[in-house]
Amino acid sequence: MNMNQTIAKVTRRIEERSGETRRGYLDRMRRQAEDGPRRAHLSCGNQAHAYAAMDADKNALVQARVPNIGIVTAYNDMLSAHQPFQTFPDRIKAAARAAGGTAQVAGGVPAMCDGVTQGQPGMELSLFSRDVIAMAAAVSLSHNTFDSALYLGVCDKIVPGLVIAAATFGHLPGIFVPAGPMTSGLPNDEKSKVRQRFAAGEIGRDKLMEAEMASYHGPGTCTFYGTANSNQMLMEFMGLHLPGASFVNPGTPLRDALTDAAAARALEITALGNAYRPVGEVLDERAFVNGIVGLMATGGSTNLVLHLPAMARAAGIALDIEDFNDISAVTPLMARVYPNGLADVNHFHAAGGLGYMIGELIDAGLLHPDALTVWGDGPRDYTREPKIVDGALAYVDGERTTRNDRILRPASGPFQPTGGLKELGGNLGRAVMKVSAVAPEHHVVTAPARVFGGQDEVKKAAKSGQLDRDGVIIVRFQGPKANGMPELHGLTPVLANLMDKGFKVALVTDGRMSGASGKVPAAIHVCPEAAGGGPLSRLEDGDIVTVDAVAGTLSTDARLDGRSSAEPDLSANRFGVGRELFDLFRANAGPSVTGAGSIV
Numbered sequence: 070m071n072m073n074q075t076i077a078k079v080t081r082r083i084e085e086r087s088g089e090t091r092r093g094y095l096d097r098m099r100r101q102a103e104d105g106p107r108r109a110h111l112s113c114g115n116q117a118h119a120y121a122a123m124d125a126d127k128n129a130l131v132q133a134r135v136p137n138i139g140i141v142t143a144y145n146d147m148l149s150a151h152q153p154f155q156t157f158p159d160r161i162k163a164a165a166r167a168a169g170g171t172a173q174v175a176g177g178v179p180a181m182c183d184g185v186t187q188g189q190p191g192m193e194l195s196l197f198s199r200d201v202i203a204m205a206a207a208v209s210l211s212h213n214t215f216d217s218a219l220y221l222g223v224c225d226k227i228v229p230g231l232v233i234a235a236a237t238f239g240h241l242p243g244i245f246v247p248a249g250p251m252t253s254g255l256p257n258d259e260k261s262k263v264r265q266r267f268a269a270g271e272i273g274r275d276k277l278m279e280a281e282m283a284s285y286h287g288p289g290t291c292t293f294y295g296t297a298n299s300n301q302m303l304m305e306f307m308g309l310h311l312p313g314a315s316f317v318n319p320g321t322p323l324r325d326a327l328t329d330a331a332a333a334r335a336l337e338i339t340a341l342g343n344a345y346r347p348v349g350e351v352l353d354e355r356a357f358v359n360g361i362v363g364l365m366a367t368g369g370s371t372n373l374v375l376h377l378p379a380m381a382r383a384a385g386i387a388l389d390i391e392d393f394n395d396i397s398a399v400t401p402l403m404a405r406v407y408p409n410g411l412a413d414v415n416h417f418h419a420a421g422g423l424g425y426m427i428g429e430l431i432d433a434g435l436l437h438p439d440a441l442t443v444w445g446d447g448p449r450d451y452t453r454e455p456k457i458v459d460g461a462l463a464y465v466d467g468e469r470t471t472r473n474d475r476i477l478r479p480a481s482g483p484f485q486p487t488g489g490l491k492e493l494g495g496n497l498g499r500a501v502m503k504v505s506a507v508a509p510e511h512h513v514v515t516a517p518a519r520v521f522g523g524q525d526e527v528k529k530a531a532k533s534g535q536l537d538r539d540g541v542i543i544v545r546f547q548g549p550k551a552n553g554m555p556e557l558h559g560l561t562p563v564l565a566n567l568m569d570k571g572f573k574v575a576l577v578t579d580g581r582m583s584g585a586s587g588k589v590p591a592a593i594h595v596c597p598e599a600a601g602g603g604p605l606s607r608l609e610d611g612d613i614v615t616v617d618a619v620a621g622t623l624s625t626d627a628r629l630d631g632r633s634s635a636e637p638d639l640s641a642n643r644f645g646v647g648r649e650l651f652d653l654f655r656a657n658a659g660p661s662v663t664g665a666g667s668i669v
Contacts (some may be wrong), residue, residue, distance in 0.1 A: 073434040075399040079392050083354045087386045094385025098349040101240040108214050119214045126171045136339040138165055139175035139215030141206045143222040148182045150223040150290040150297055153248040153319035157221055164332035176209025178202045180227045191646045192555035197654040200668045202230025210238050216339035217242040223290055228300035229376035236383035239349025242338040244443050245309045246331045247301050249319045251289030253415050257407035260284040268562040289319045292413035294406035299369035305423050306363030307356045308442025313455040316418035326462040352384040355437035361393055362435050365400035365488025366426055368409040368505030379664030390662055394492035401483030402505055405476055408587035409506045412476040420477040424467035428452035433480040493592050495624035497604045500592040504618050511590045512618040514575035516541050517611050524557045531563045539573040541614040545605040546637040547580025548598025549658035549665040558583030565589055575616040592616050592623050594661040606634035
């Protein structure tokens with residue numbers, strides 16, 4: 070199958086845009102790789118410190134030329150998705166030992182749970198935690214005693230932060246090791262209905278708590294297709310996972326076998342062997358294009374539109390919103406997973422999952438089949454399915470037909486012919502909208518603006534009935550420089566209730582929505598942000614605003630040029646729950662179109 074012309078064109082455009090920075094990056098990585106394993110350059114005292122606590126493994130490093138894996142872990146037991154990582158280091162060390170190498174925990178990185186901080190002040194640290202994670206991982210690897218790395222992380226900012234670090238240490242091979250999703254609990258659509266009923270005042274907090282606990286009930290990733298599971302998809306499409314590793318439940322024999330295999334493979338691909346493949350070579354333009362195709366085909370999280378440019382910049386590659394938009398325009402939406410459908414990721418995996426999708430997309434000419442991966446020389450390997458055969462991990466041919474076409478469809482007969490994302494632009498700035506979960510009749514909304522400075526103001530107005538009419542809800546001063554760009558997921562049930570009453574409603578914000586954002590048409594990540602004097606800062610109540618996901622426009626009829634920008638009071642966002650420590654990040658944050666990063 071020939072490569073799709075748009076995919077090929079976008080890839081060339083990225084390569085041309087990134088030419089100088091990518092060449093500089095690769096030159097730096099190759100110079101670092103030429104020095105060979107870094108332990109050879111450490112003094113005896115340096116090495117003695119590094120191996121002091123390794124017990125029987127220390128002799129292997131001192132006396133033999135064996136590869137040593139650095140484990141960077143985001144374990145904590147606050148995140149259900151990360152709790153299984155508690156036992157991974159010992160398992161990896163044993164697997165490395167059995168394969169003729171060694172492994173050490175290089176260090177830990179923080180990992181906050183956006184589910185805990187949703188609608189809370191701590192959410193204002195969430196996006197910048199990505200940069201902290203990248204920096205913490207860099208500190209972990211700075212000891213220069215490792216020949217490859219295993220990155221243990223799953224959730225929202227953790228995987229992007231670890232990818233930024235892996236790219237920065239791009240001369241080292243690296244594999245990402247997931248923990249898998251929790252088993253299915255209360256169906257996500259039932260949980261959503263309970264949230265809407267609570268927002269409408271129809272039920273009490275006891276019923277809400279009962280539903281939430283039944284949904285989030287055990288170890289593993291939350292089962293809806295939000296940012297965490299979009300991250301896992303991305304790592305598989307970009308070739309940084311072992312094939313089929315993303316959606317295997319924790320605590321199962323297959324999950325353990327995949328973790329063992331990741332350790333063994335991390336030893337095989339070091340510079341000490343014959344299959345050296347550093348992360349910097351894997352993370353090329355083809356890998357990022359393949360990742361974006363996966364994002365569109367699955368209807369994944371809009372948070373990845375922020376994270377992918379930041380990850381790419383760490384590898385010397387420049388992505389733009391237009392790349393996402395153009396790829397979305399030719400990528401079929403093949404999956405319906407909540408909030409884009411009723412199924413959860415366990416149902417998606419059982420229907421054929423990522424292996425089926427990757428095979429379909431390669432055959433349709435929508436993936437680069439020659440992209441380097443940690444496993445082999447192309448994503449075709451990722452169409453094979455891992456199994457336990459006679460007590461050992463084996464790969465068998467994966468599904469070539471979907472097992473449930475209400476969840477997963479072929480590229481030739483998708484749920485819709487285009488992907489889950491649309492770029493919007495106009496006199497209010499540039500934005501993105503996740504359209505895969507929005508009904509077509511809500512793709513265009515023209516209505517008077519209602520302007521707010523935060524989501525709590527919106528909730529109060531809705532509760533008092535002030536929003537019971539057609540309207541475009543403007544929530545401004547929510548960008549990275551203003552308050553760290555928190556997710557505004559708490560607005561989803563409020564605005565969904567207005568839509569259920571028959572009102573035409575849309576959201577426009579320079580903030581973020583959760584990866585679980587659903588049926589509300591939302592133009593998000595508006596750039597330039599209001600705190601920097603962007604057009605949203607000059608909107609007023611009653612201005613007519615159009616959010617048009619068909620034409621790709623975000624505009625107002627109001628004359629903004631002669632107006633002064635509103636001045637927000639951000640003093641309340643500077644203190645409490647550690648926010649005072651993040652002034653440096655807010656002051657140096659880049660625009661959302663380049664990833665809203667402060668370090669890349």
